[in-house]
Structures are given as structure tokens and as C-alpha cells.
Amino acid sequence: xxxxxxxxxxxxxxxxxxxxxxxxxxxxxxxxxxxxxxxxxxxxxxxxxxxxxxxxxxxxxxxxxxxxxxxxxxxxxxxxxxxxxxxxxxxxxxxxxxxxxxxxxxxxxxxxxxxxxxxxxxxxxxxxxxxxxxxxxxxxxxxxxxxxxxxxxxxxxxxxxxxxxxxxxxxxxxxxxxxxxxxxxxxxxxxxxxxxxxxxxxxxxxxxxxxxxxxxxxxxxxxxxxxxxxxxxxxxxxxxxxxxxxxxxxxxxxxxxxxxxxxxxxxxxxxxxxxxxxxxxxxxxxxxxxxxxxxxxxxxxxxxxxxxxxxxxxxxxxxxxxxxxxxxxxxxxxxxxxxxxxxxxxxxxxxxxxxxxxxxxxxxxxxxxxxxxxxxxxxxxxxxxxxxxxxxxxxxxxxxxxxxxxxxxxxxxxxxxxxxxxxxxxxxxxxxxxxxxxxxxxxxxxxxxxxxxxxxxxxxxxxx
Amino acid sequence: xxxxxxxxxxxxxxxxxxxxxxxxxxxxxxxxxxxxxxxxxxxxxxxxxxxxxxxxxxxxxxxxxxxxxxxxxxxxxxxxxxxxxxxxxxxxxxxxxxxxx
Numbered sequence: 435x436x437x438x439x440x441x442x443x444x445x446x447x448x449x450x451x452x453x454x455x456x457x458x459x460x461x462x463x464x465x466x467x468x469x470x471x472x473x474x475x476x477x478x479x480x481x482x483x484x485x486x487x488x489x490x491x492x493x494x495x496x497x498x499x500x501x502x503x504x505x506x507x508x509x510x511x512x513x514x515x516x517x518x519x520x521x522x523x524x525x526x527x528x529x530x531x532x533x534x535x536x537x538x539x540x541x542x543x544x545x546x547x548x549x550x551x552x553x554x555x556x557x558x559x560x561x562x563x564x565x566x567x568x569x570x571x572x573x574x575x576x577x578x579x580x581x582x583x584x585x586x587x588x589x590x591x592x593x594x595x596x597x598x599x600x601x602x603x604x605x606x607x608x609x610x611x612x613x614x615x616x617x618x619x620x621x622x623x624x625x626x627x628x629x630x631x632x633x634x635x636x637x638x639x640x641x642x643x644x645x646x647x648x649x650x651x652x653x654x655x656x657x658x659x660x661x662x663x664x665x666x667x668x669x670x671x672x673x674x675x676x677x678x679x680x681x682x683x684x685x686x687x688x689x690x691x692x693x694x695x696x697x698x699x700x701x702x703x704x705x706x707x708x709x710x711x712x713x714x715x716x717x718x719x720x721x722x723x724x725x726x727x728x729x730x731x732x733x734x735x736x737x738x739x740x741x742x743x744x745x746x747x748x749x750x751x752x753x754x755x756x757x758x759x760x761x762x763x764x765x766x767x768x769x770x771x772x773x774x775x776x777x778x779x780x781x782x783x784x785x786x787x788x789x790x791x792x793x794x795x796x797x798x799x800x801x802x803x804x805x806x807x808x809x810x811x812x813x814x815x816x817x818x819x820x821x822x823x824x825x826x827x828x829x830x831x832x833x834x835x836x837x838x839x840x841x842x843x844x845x846x847x848x849x850x851x852x853x854x855x856x857x858x859x860x861x862x863x864x865x866x867x868x869x870x871x872x873x874x875x876x877x878x879x880x881x882x883x884x885x886x887x888x889x890x891x892x893x894x895x896x897x898x
Numbered sequence: 899x900x901x902x903x904x905x906x907x908x909x910x911x912x913x914x915x916x917x918x919x920x921x922x923x924x925x926x927x928x929x930x931x932x933x934x935x936x937x938x939x940x941x942x943x944x945x946x947x948x949x950x951x952x953x954x955x956x957x958x959x960x961x962x963x964x965x966x967x968x969x970x971x972x973x974x975x976x977x978x979x980x981x982x983x984x985x986x987x988x989x990x991x992x993x994x995x996x997x998x999x
Binding site: 437438440441442443444445446447448449451452455456458459460463464467470492493494495519520522523 | 917962963
């Protein structure tokens with residue numbers, strides 16, 4: 435044994451080639467070892483949710499830099515790397531993703547692109563939101579300006595996905611989610627888009643609420659154009675539903691006695707309140723001009739055209755304003771059509787008979803109040819009467835045979851007088867007109883049928 | 899450690915063989931060996947380096963170099979022992995044969 439220890443004193447010369455061997459080993463193994471350890475650490479981190487992960491290996495020491503989304507996640511990632519065989523030391527330079535208070539997320543749409551901004555809680559959710567935007571918006575450019583942050587409310591991704599889907603219904607939009615409060619503004623792409631979005635927002639996850647919804651709808655437009663050459667009134671644009679459409683077309687049929695009503699309307703939700711109640715007097719105003727148009731845009735009515743006589747200009751405007759529902763506005767741009775040339779009494783009589791052949795002046799049932807549907811017809815009677823300014827005219831009222839004759843006589847006189855009043859109010863001299871009542875004594879059709887009775891209830895004009 | 903042994907086994911084997919050869923030669927070497935004091939100092943140095951490695955005081959690549967050096971030194975010394983022991987046996991047997999002859 436003593437000799438053995440003596441031999442150990444002579445082992446040192448081998449240290450020189452050993453040192454050479456060490457240098458060679460160091461030179462050839464360091465870089466591959468570092469690559470191997472980095473790969474193993476990368477594998478160990480799979481399944482850990484991290485952002486901006488960077489692994490730097492020097493020798494057997496590993497520097498770990500990343501943004502973690504929870505304390506547990508950060509600890510778990512460090513433990514996973516420390517467990518990798520071969521790693522001697524883990525220098526932990528990881529940090530927690532900053533917490534956002536409040537947790538704000540936004541989506542905006544302009545002409546060019548849709549921009550996702552604000553905070554997203556996890557990289558996977560961020561990617562999913564971008565994917566949802568691509569799927570629901572088609573070819574629109576998507577800009578992802580989201581940054582990762584902690585502090586998202588529960589079911590954030592479901593709420594954000596639902597809001598992204600609403601962007602497809604908007605022409606321009608700004609939607610924000612601040613914790614659980616949703617704010618929306620912008621312009622709907624189509625009529626009904628605003629209502630569709632409001633309905634979709636009811637599907638927000640529990641706990642989320644709509645703090646502000648100021649999405650605007652495109653103007654709700656209804657138009658009527660009167661073409662005196664084609665003798666048509668073309669109705670275009672939107673009406674709320676089929677009932678309203680039928681109502682408006684029926685009213686137009688009564689008011690435009692001389693024109694064919696062309697229906698190009700479509701039903702669409704989003705009509706302002708009182709739409710039908712505003713459209714009817716607006717159509718009445720249009721019926722009193724010779725040529726013109728009517729535009730209803732949201733709650734604003736514009737009537738343009740040529741009135742048949744000067745007094746009608748003010749009367750049309752005042753009538754329209756007095757019959758509009760609350761919060762509606764009306765603008766009239768009405769001029770007076772140049773007076774048509776005078777005619778003699780015979781032609782005047784013919785023209786009046788032609789007018790009365792096309793439609794009857796209507797009155798409210800059992801009363802002498804002129805139905806407003808007859809305003810257009812009466813304006814043409816006024817215009818015709820103005821063409822024979824010196825001819826006296828008898829205005830004769832007739833009733834059907836329903837009821838007692840004295841009452842019918844009185845009613846026919848009152849109705850004739852109502853027509854005379856209308857003519858005088860239009861600017862014609864009162865001395866030209868004589869109101870007469872014929873009761874039911876001079877029927878032109880059988881009083882046994884509804885149609886016959888309707889024909890018998892009439893006003894006759896006799897030009898003398 | 900097992901990872902390093904697996905990863906560096908070729909180099910460690912080379913150090914062991916070098917040690918075995920040195921041990922083999924040392925038995926018949928006529929040169930003067932290290933003095934006892936020098937050997938003790940070398941031993942102290944090795945223990946100090948071992949302590950540095952144990953507490954991971956040397957960072958990065960230098961730390962890996964230290965680990966590698968200590969492992970190769972250990973393989974070398976471990977190789978020296980059987981080399982010297984076997985050569986000692988051979989020499990002793992030859993001496994006995996010569997004495998009988």
C-alpha cells in the first residue's frame with residue numbers, strides 16, 4: 435500500500451495531456467450542449483401559457499425570460515425548466531403580464547379596416563378573436579393592436595366574439611368593453627341593423643351589460659313621385675310592414691284620383707314612430723300639386739312641386755304641419771304653376787263633368803265635412819273654375835235614399851255649401867257660386883245597391 | 899450528473915484511459931514524483947475547485963468548464979488506480995519469477 439501511495443506521486447505528468455483533452459472537450463461540446471439544453475427546455479415549456487418567451491443558455495445555466503399570465507403559471511414554467519436534466523441553474527427573468535384595471539377591449543371599423551385594440555387576456559384568446567373577425571368580416575382587412583394583460587372578466591372571449599360579430603352589421607363602428615360594460619356607437623349598414631344588434635346583445639354572457647348603445651340607423655326613406663305625363667304616382671322606399679303598406683297604398687288610391695299608383699315599396703323595420711300617420715298627410719300634400727315629389731327621411735318630410743293656385747301654397751303647408759305627429763318636421767318647396775288659359779262656360783262645364791266623372795267629392799259619413807282625401811280633386815275644381823272667371827256656377831248636393839228626405843235635403847245643402855266654402859277660401863269670388871241641395875230626389879243609379887247609393891251621393895256643378 | 903456522464907462519456911472514457919496509462923507507467927517510472935507538500939497543495943486545490951462547483955459559484959460557460967475539468971480529473975484519477983495496481987501486480991510477479999530462477 436505504501437508503494438501505491440508512492441506511485442500516486444508520479445501521476446501528475448498525465449495532467450498535461452489531460453488538460454489538452456479538456457480543452458478539446460470544452461471546444462467541441464459546449465455549443466452542442468447549449469443547443470441540446472435549450473431544445474429540452476423549450477419542450478418542457480410546451481403547455482405553459484407564456485408570451486415573449488426567450489431562453490438563453492450559457493454552459494449549463496439557462497436564462498428564462500417570459501411574460502406569464504398568472505403567478506401559478508410562472509412558477510410552473512420555472513419548475514418545468516428546473517426539472518430538465520442537465521440544466522444546472524435557472525436564472526429567472528420572467529415577469530407577470532401587467533394587470534389592466536379596468537380591463538378595456540375595443541373593436542373599431544372605418545372605411546378601410548377593422549381594428550382590434552385594447553387588452554386580451556391570453557395569446558390563444560387573442561388569436562381566436564382575430565380569427566372570429568376574419569370569419570365574420572370576410573375580405574375586410576383586420577388590424578390586431580391588442581396587447582396582453584391580466585384582469586379580464588369571466589367569459590371575456592364569448593362577449594368579445596359576440597361584439598365582433600356585430601361589427602359585420604355596421605358601416606362604421608366603435609365598440610368597447612370596459613370590464614363588463616359594453617358601449618357601442620356607429621352607423622348600421624342596413625335598415626334593421628340597429629335592431630338586430632340590440633337583439634343580439636341580449637346574448638351577452640351573464641353579468642355583462644350595455645352601458646351605452648348609440649348606433650345610428652341609415653335614414654328611413656319613403657318617396658313618392660308624381661308624374662303628370664305618365665299619370666302615375668310611384669311609391670318607393672320603406673314601409674314598416676304589410677299592414678302599413680296596404681294602408682298607404684289605399685290612401686294614395688283615394689287621394690290620387692287621376693293617377694295610377696305604382697307600388698315599389700319594401701317592408702323594413704326601423705321606421706320612426708308615427709310613420710303612417712305622417713305619410714298620409716304628406717301624400718295629401720303631394721296630391722294637391724300638379725307635379726312634384728315627396729321625400730320622407732326619418733322624421734323629416736319634404737314636399738316639392740307646383741300648386742294649382744296661389745292660395746294652395748300656404749294651405750298645403752299649414753295642413754301638412756297641423757296633421758303631423760309629434761317630433762315630425764315638414765318642409766315644403768312649393769311654387770305656383772302658371773295659370774292655364776281661360777275657357778268659355780261650356781268648356782268649363784265639360785271639364786268639371788270630366789273631373790266629377792273620375793272621382794266623387796267625399797264627405798264624412800252623415801256629415802257635411804269634406805273628407806281630406808278629396809283635397810286634390812277640389813283643387814282641380816278650383817283650378818277649372820278659375821279658367822272661366824265670369825261664369826256663375828251652381829253647386830248642387832245630392833244624397834242617397836237612406837234616411838228621411840228632409841234630413842237628406844238639409845245634408846245635401848250643407849254639403850254643397852261646404853264645397854262652395856272651399857272654393858271661396860281658395861280665392862274665388864263668393865257671388866259666382868250658389869249652393870243648392872237636391873236631397874235624394876235626383877238619383878243617377880239604383881238606391882238598392884251599395885254601389886248605386888255611392889254614385890247617388892255626389893256634388894254636381896252647373897256652369898251657367 | 900447522470901446527464902453529464904451520458905453526454906460526455908466518450909471524453910470521460912478517454913480521460914480514464916489516459917489515467918490508466920499514466921498509472922501503468924508510474925509504477926516503473928524512475929522520475930521523481932511530486933513532493934508530499936506539493937501533492938497536498940494540489941489536493942487542496944482540487945477540493946477548493948470541487949467546493950466552487952458544488953455551490954455553483956462559477957457561472958455560465960466557465961462553470962461548465964469547471965464541471966468538465968473536475969469530471970475528467972476524476973475519471974483520470976480513477977483510471978490511474980487500476981493502471982498502477984495492475985502494473986504493480988505484473989512487476990511483482992516478474993520479480994518473484996526472477997528470484998526463483
